[in-house]
Amino acid sequence: MTTKTTIPDFSASAATAAAAVCLRHGNKADALLEILHDLQDDLGHVPEQALPVIARALNLSRAEVYGVATFYHDFHLHPTGRHIIRMCRAEACQSMGGRDLVAMAEKFLNVRMGGTTSDNKVTLEATYCLGLCATAPAMMVDGKVIGRVDAAKLKPILAEVTK
């Protein structure tokens, strides 16, 4: 499993990284989602200090960039846990017991959906369909897809990420 690096102070490095990513996309405003994705892939989240830098590079207002960064569920403005668990909450997974698995994960990790454990090891997120509906329930752990999840399969996964 891949781990994300988190650096305590972002201000200077975040600004530099943001400027570089914007440049790589030709400073084009229509590439804003790609820019935010790339930045998050690099830094683990989209630090707020990066937003004015992006706004300047793309000739947008800070409000516009902030608006986009906060509209989409994918972007995190704050550091996430080292591991990200995304559990599908949509209907096909519900029909196969997904609700119980979500409850089990919340209880084990002692966080609600969208939260990060107090030791910053795991962020638990809801997702609405991974397209694995014929092998439901499904989840994604640090980008890796897992299907036909049941309690027996979920337990070692949770144990692994909290180790």
Added chain:
Amino acid sequence: MIRLFLTRDSAALAVGADDVAQAISAEAQARKVDVTLSRTSSRGLLWLEPFVEVETPSGRVGYGPVSAEDVKGLFDGGFLEGAVHPLCQGKTDDIPFLKNQERLTFARAGLTEPVSVEQYMAHGGFAGLKKALAMAGGEIVKEVTDSGLRGRGGAGFPAGIKWKTVHDFTADQKYVCCNADEGDSGTFADRMVMEGDPLMLIEGMTIAGVASGATRGYIYIRSEYPHAIETMKAAIAAAGAAKWLGPNIQGTDKSFTLEVRRGAGAYICGEETAMLESLEGKRGMVRAKPPIPAITGLFGKPTIINNVLTFAAVPYILAKGGKAYADHGMGRSRGTLPFQLAGNIKHGGLVEKAFGVTLGQLINDFGGGTFTGRPVRAVQVGGPLGAYVPVAQLDLPMDYEAFAAKAAMVGHGGIVVFDDSVDMAAQARFAMEFCAIESCGKCTPCRIGSTRGMEVIDRIVADENRAANTALLEDLCQTMVDGSLCAMGGLTPMPVMSALKHFPEDFTRAKRLAAE
């Protein structure tokens, strides 16, 4: 040398296909047998994944579901010769689930490696584009119109009319956009096209470009599909290297470039105007229509927007003629639809059939009933905004108009089966909750109505003033249907009202349990 096949579709990866591939390589090496393992697209027999096929003189023989632990036993049992084994499913082509389908779009499923231009062409690929390159734009549009192809994303709007509008409009720049934001639960056919046969989508979009005079295209893929994004990008590069994409396609004066754009987890961006906003780098806020995107679309220019399956149907239509496609289907629903059997189903996977097949045939004959073995109670067709169909209506033919007549929709062909343990009041509440989470917030009925809907359902279930609250819920739903800007708010009432209509007993369950 013995040839083996195993898909790299993410449904198979999710149940350990890479581990199986590794085990096969290791076992073959240890035994010093000469095998090649080809990582192809998926056959769509997803309950059998990981599904390993062996090429024998009499055809491919399939084994599944194979786990890494099974591999040694398979070698011992002589699976390289296609020997009988508990996991052996016989000749793949004879498996009834596959044999009884009508695969026009998914004709290559399981046969080719996704990014190989050579294999794609060996199985009929680019025949449609080749023809299109020699045709006038209007002729291509006519062929698509004659095929009766309707938008496969859910709305079912005739593709030919859309294409003609863009074709007839004069502009310095036109665009072709593929909506690959397949967010509906229970659907995965778009994903399978992009991961399994991405060149078919490229071919379809390029034909749209040639037909309409658009020279640039975008594929908007949801971020939940990392494998599809990766495969699409690789396929675009491969098609470009083979001169099927880019400037002067195959030496003609036609040019078309394609770019993949990632979504960011917003369901609403599956709505075409929200997708356009997102492609422009903005918040995925729905635009009011008119103006229609065919005239004022991406960056304000004329734009053809279709779903993955719509574009994917086009190469066949051009290669074999519109009539060959229109010969399938019923009523005004022409051609085939790749149905997706999902949720609590024994044989989940992809079933491409002509319109007219009944829901019951799909669930029972193909799907084999529920996974849990309990009776089917409800079936949600057409994603989270589709109706919950009761068992009594399983004889409904899959046809846009037949479903609409029953206040349901075919949508993108996703079929999610629930057994008798389902709580339909909870499903109705979830429909409202999902709308509240995913609403873009532009119009009031959707943004506020969804939250109020959850509250009202809670009150009904808690037996607070039930009759009045039920009337209020119905009134709220009608307001959402009439007053929402797009299908998100406009269709959320469909699962809610169908649950209330067909399963009213579930809304009084809490009260009955308390009384017992």
